[in-house]
Amino acid sequence: MVLELQKPRPIWQIMFSTHHTDVGLLYLISSLAFLFLGGTLALAIRAELFLPGAQIIADAMTFNRMFTVHGTTLIFLFIIPFASAVGNYFVPIMVRYKDMAYPKLNAIAFWMIPPAGALIWLGFADFTWYATPPYSIISAPGPAADMWIFGLKILGISSVLGAINFIVTILKCKHPDMSIGQVPLLAWSFLSSSLIILVAIPTFAAALLMLLTDRLGVSGFFNPALGGDPIAYAHLFWFTFHPEVYVLVIPAIGMMYEIIPRFSRKPIFSYGSGVFAFVLLSIVGFSSWAHHMYATGMSFTEKTVFMVGTLAAVPASAMHVFNFLATMWNGRIRFSTPMMWAVGGIALFFSAGAGGVVNSAMPLDFSTHDTYWVVGHFHLFVMGTIAFGSIGYLYYMFPYVTGRMYNEAMGKIHFILSFVGTVLVFFTQHVLGLYGMPRRIFDYPPIPEWIAMNQIASVGAMIIGVSMAVFLANMIHSSAKGTPTDTDDPFGLGGKYYYPFEARNPHH
Amino acid sequence: MGHHSNWPEWIYIGVVIALMTWVGAEAWEVERIVEHVPADAKVIKVVGQQWFWSFEHEDGTTEIGELHVEAGKAYKFEIESTDVIHSFNIHDYVVLMDAVPGRVNTVWFAPDKAGEHDIQCREYCGLIHYNMRGKLIVEDPLS
């Protein structure tokens, strides 16, 4: 399998290309750039919280803007575009088609991301990644808030275009000899997450417009002063964004389905159960959105319904964990860098899910809601599961894309430091939440437990920071000077069996 | 697919479903009990605004930033906001309820012994959200 290997080309040839691997490369580079930008904000936030009192960030407003842009960047400008990068490289090859179904649309979807990123970063809004009204209508300073709204609007359109492209590529362009039951699980993950996007995003797109007109003062959908209801926004937002968390996680699980069997040198334990769990999750995922709203004053019945909906989705996630472990069972496992990231990611996925079950149980959520527990919970997913799966996959695809091998020792150091750091930061934040520390605060009273937990978390964050420097150095150095590698079997797993995709899509 | 038996997975799924059912049933039962407000609970009106809490007791006395109550009595908070969404929180007593403009949300508690506890805002509400704090002072009814 060779994805890209060829003589270096001038940058503009890649930028104006519509070929799927070129668009994939653009997605890849921009998502990694945003990973580092957003990560830098996280380090600043953690440094600020190392001690009570103002440390390195000038004032609360700057701090509030920083965590808002941090979250927005890593979700919308790193995780989602990174998945698109992988999808662009692999989905056409996996379904044995020459390109994405609509190559120009594909390039357009990518090119919407830089202007959206610019709006978000130049505006630097402060109203958190969910822009809750009425704060976002009556209090949040413009033009930052309006720029954020337009940025998100553009990103929403971009992901809908991308989703349409993946769905058509997989369902309509797959090779006639290939049945849908032979499409690899990674491609299934893109099919499922794209379907979720199509159903989920329009709701938020509408809510964003309503937010904008509310800000302009011409409507009052969410503004109680004009007879509106801010809780309506919460429903619209979470109707989109609870399913969206599965949009984030499903491709990462798909990437693990590529890595785990290869490096265990065994076929996947159950292909059918993987497909079933993806499809189930993308349906049941729509029944739980208001578990984010237990404390908004919902009735007992409403809360119960959404709790049941949330718990009902857990078996679908749990099935993947079983499938991974059963695949590894009795395998001839080789712990190369990609495998370490995937296995670490599974462990953190499991921990994250266990914490999620606690949030779902309504009486317990009143202890954890909007504390650092929730921050810890979802970071075990976004960092521990999704970033781990993605980074593991990046190491895995590296030799195919560059024709060179990354530095294995540095890859392992990167993993070990990141794993230790992730555990230190996000397990600790769960405990911090139980001690009652609210999220999104610039400063905190000198409660000894809070100080201790914050310091552990900050040290963990610095360790992740160091690991990411190792990562960057490895990627830059190895893509230019790494050892040229045999792209038939770069990981020495032995045998073509582990590399089933013969196709190579030449540039047209 | 198909060449091996799948029974371990079925058992596993069964266990997960059983666990989730148990969590759900327990949560339902506990929540049902804690939501039942005692009939003799005294009403305290709580108003959140950027960036402080104010309280009004049944007898009309008002307090700002501090709330005095007596141990051994039940209190029902009626929570409102005059501007943006806040969230009224006494973490030590697991009291948490959003203060939503245009709505009145209720939650109750019964402090069991004298002492001081932190009151804080747990929903992002802007510039001084981090310092929208107060004190709950539970007094011994005898002293």
Ligand code: HEM
């Ligand atoms: C076993 C599966 C899961 C369960 C049971 C679960 C449950 C929950 C619950 C109940 C909350 C609300 C907590 C609160 O605000 O008090 C929550 C928050 C959250 N979850 Fe999960 N979750 C699961 C999986 C995921 C996955 C796979 C992701 C993502 C990639 C995710 C991302 C989030 C995020 C981003 C939030 C918080 C959003 C915010 O308030 O900013 N969760 N989860």
Ligand SMILES: [Cu+2]
């Ligand atoms: Cu959710």
Ligand SMILES: [Cu+2]
């Ligand atoms: Cu607040």
